[in-house]
Amino acid sequence: MTVGTWEAFRLLVHRELCLSFRRPEQLVQPLVFFLIVTTLFPLGLNLQLSLLRDMSPGVLWVAALLSSLLSLDSLFKSDADDGTLEQLVLSGQGLTVIVVAKTCAHWLVTGAALVIVSPIVATALGIPVDAFATMMLSLALGTLTLSWLGAIGAGLTIGLRRGNVLLSLIVLPLSTPLLIFGAAATDRAISGTSVMGAIYFLAALCVFTCTLAPFAAAAAVRITLE
Amino acid sequence: MWTWFYKLASPPYVYGAAAALAPWFLGFAALAIGYGSIAGLAIAPPDYQQGEAFRMIYVHVPSAIMSLTTYTVMAVASGIALIWRIKVGHAVAAASAPIGASFTILALVTGSLWGRPMWGTYWAWDPRLTSELILLFLYVGVMSLRSAFEDPARGDRAAALLAVVGVVNVPIVHFSVVWWNSLHQGATIVKLGAPSMPGSMLWPLLSMWLGFMLFYGAVLCVRLQGEVLNRERQASWVREAIKS
Numbered sequence: 001m002t003v004g005t006w007e008a009f010r011l012l013v014h015r016e017l018c019l020s021f022r023r024p025e026q027l028v029q030p031l032v033f034f035l036i037v038t039t040l041f042p043l044g045l046n047l048q049l050s051l052l053r054d055m056s057p058g059v060l061w062v063a064a065l066l067s068s069l070l071s072l073d074s075l076f077k078s079d080a081d082d083g084t085l086e087q088l089v090l091s092g093q094g095l096t097v098i099v100v101a102k103t104c105a106h107w108l109v110t111g112a113a114l115v116i117v118s119p120i121v122a123t124a125l126g127i128p129v130d131a132f133a134t135m136m137l138s139l140a141l142g143t144l145t146l147s148w149l150g151a152i153g154a155g156l157t158i159g160l161r162r163g164n165v166l167l168s169l170i171v172l173p174l175s176t177p178l179l180i181f182g183a184a185a186t187d188r189a190i191s192g193t194s195v196m197g198a199i200y201f202l203a204a205l206c207v208f209t210c211t212l213a214p215f216a217a218a219a220a221v222r223i224t225l226e
Numbered sequence: 227m228w229t230w231f232y233k234l235a236s237p238p239y240v241y242g243a244a245a246a247l248a249p250w251f252l253g254f255a256a257l258a259i260g261y262g263s264i265a266g267l268a269i270a271p272p273d274y275q276q277g278e279a280f281r282m283i284y285v286h287v288p289s290a291i292m293s294l295t296t297y298t299v300m301a302v303a304s305g306i307a308l309i310w311r312i313k314v315g316h317a318v319a320a321a322s323a324p325i326g327a328s329f330t331i332l333a334l335v336t337g338s339l340w341g342r343p344m345w346g347t348y349w350a351w352d353p354r355l356t357s358e359l360i361l362l363f364l365y366v367g368v369m370s371l372r373s374a375f376e377d378p379a380r381g382d383r384a385a386a387l388l389a390v391v392g393v394v395n396v397p398i399v400h401f402s403v404v405w406w407n408s409l410h411q412g413a414t415i416v417k418l419g420a421p422s423m424p425g426s427m428l429w430p431l432l433s434m435w436l437g438f439m440l441f442y443g444a445v446l447c448v449r450l451q452g453e454v455l456n457r458e459r460q461a462s463w464v465r466e467a468i469k470s
Contacts, residue, residue, distance in 0.1 A: 152391055156384045158365060160374050169370060173363035176356065177398075216391050219308075223383045 007212060008093045008102045026074065027109055031117050034067040038121045045085045056125035057186035059144070060135070061179050062104075064114055068143055069171060072150035074163050076221065080158045082115045089225060095218040103217070109145030113201030127190060134189035134199070141202040142182040149174050149214035155220030177205060227443045235312045238463045244447040248405040257341035259435030266430035273427075282340040284431060288438040290333035293361060294396055296326030300368070301393040317457055320372060321449035325442060327365035334358060340369060340438035345409060353402035361399055364392040377389035378457075422463060 003011070009225050020027055041059045042052055061085035079085040079102075115136050122135055153171040157163035233239045266284035273280035300322040307315025337355065338348040349355065368385045375381030404412050423431070458464050 152387075156388060157374075158369060162374070166367075166370060166374055169363070170367045173367065174392070174395075175358045176360055180356075216387065220384065220387055223380065223387060226380065 001131075005093065005097055005158070008091075009097055012098060012101035013105045013108075013147045016102055017108065019104070025065070026071075027113065030067040030071040030110055031113055033070055034063050034117065035121060035131055037063040037066060040199045042092070042125070049157035053061050053126045053190070056122070056127050056178075057135075057183040060121060060127070060186065061124060061139075061183045062110060064118070064139060064182075065146065065172070065179060067114065067173055068074065068110055068146050068150065069168055070156050071106070072147075072168060075106050075151060075154040076158050077163075082223070085158075086222075086225060087219070089221070094133065096200055096214050098219045099155070099221060100152060100214045102180040103147050103214070104153075107144050109149040111140070111147055115140045122141040122176060126209060127186070130192075131186060131189035133148070134195045135186045138195075138199060138202055141206045145178055145206045145209045146171070146175055151217035152213055155217045156224060158221065173191065174191045178202070183206070230299070234338060235310075235314055236315075237314060237454050237458045237461070238319075238347050240314050241451055241458075241467065248444050248447035248451075251440050251447060255289045255437050255440035256443055258440060260410070260437075262430045263436055264435035266427075266434065270427045270430055276344060279343045281342065284434050285346065286333060286340055287335040288334045288435045289329045289336065290358065290437060292442055293326055293358070294331050294399060295359060295439070296322050296329055297365070297389075297393070297396055301312055301389045301396075304389040308383060308386050308390065313382075313457065314454070317453040318385060318446070319386060320382070320444055320454045321390075323365055323369045323372075325445050325449070327362060327369070329438075329442075330362040332446060334362065340434075349407040350409050352409045354399070355404050357395060357399040360395055362397060364388075364389060368392070380415055400431075 011137055038059055041055070041063075044053060045055070074083060079088070093099075118136060118139055119132050122132060127135065150167075150171050153167045153174075156170065157167045160166060181198045181201045185195045185202065188195045188198065247316045262284060267281055267287070272278050300319045303318035303322065305315075306312055307319065334355075337358075341350070342348050367391050370387055372381045372385035373383060455464055455467075
């Protein structure tokens, strides 16, 4: 029995979300990592609140990038290990749809969760409440873009024994524009100047990766699974 | 008229062509770099603002241009190899990556040596400098991805895809001085209108650029021979080529 593309997409997202919620520790670990990294910075920086406030956008964004990267490794790995991914490829659905579904589900459980947790971290770092909306919007756009970039990297490193290190090496250089504009948006929101330039740039990057990265990621999976 | 193009997909032909071309490239590269160095370092007048330190341009600019050119060559070769499944494309990409990484390191090092007397700092987190550094990381990523796979064919194709994806960084490096307010100076030579440089300074620079390009061609030819031989080591023509 074959199902339509939308139905396949919906079923796959549902499956991924089910799997994630059955193993809550996998959901929570990147978030805990995010919290720990951001608390390590103030401890290392002598607890000067003024200094901390200047650095907080950068700290927040670097921690967000690292914690998203931490969970990217699992995007295709477990499915590739037990053969599910091969079955999905053979299912007759386009590989692009499969990659899009998996990446969307991955973003919902990591990126979106991170956006929701970010106000707690932001409060601890001394970011004013007025800047929360911009910060959360920029994080949402940034983590979604990162998920797409990460899907390419994760696809390329399926089946590699030390793929995790290589994955960081591939994805982090490509994600530097996110860090620059994301931190800039948060920084400007704190100082009260116009944030739209940086937000537009993040949105453009997000649209760019949303449209092109699925094809690249599907090609990557095809190469490594062959 | 297309036969020469088809021939480029044949490893024995490419091996022979690379062996024949390498000495020519090397010879002309030596001439161009020789003239550029003498004219640039000794004959060209000192800059009215930067004095003698501007002579760093004769190494810095050609190597920076070549870091981008090499990446583009690598990405195009990778794209050709992925789309038409031409194995020689992978060999060209694999041979280019270390050369491009070396040009990038050279551009970064000469840039920071030049930056110290002019800007007062070896390094600034400036868009041009940062994107060039990212270019270096991309080269490293492509090279390590290629070597990470046990199956070389798979490693080739994975690295090729990454090279094609990473090509988005090339226009970012090139236009970074235009798009952002940058510490790095803007375009001097390649722009609309006349170059903002007198001929006595410009000609040595163009000669160095040509020389670096020819030098890349020469090193590529030598490395490509090694890559092709290694990839085709099971083929019968390799045995004959090595015997003769």
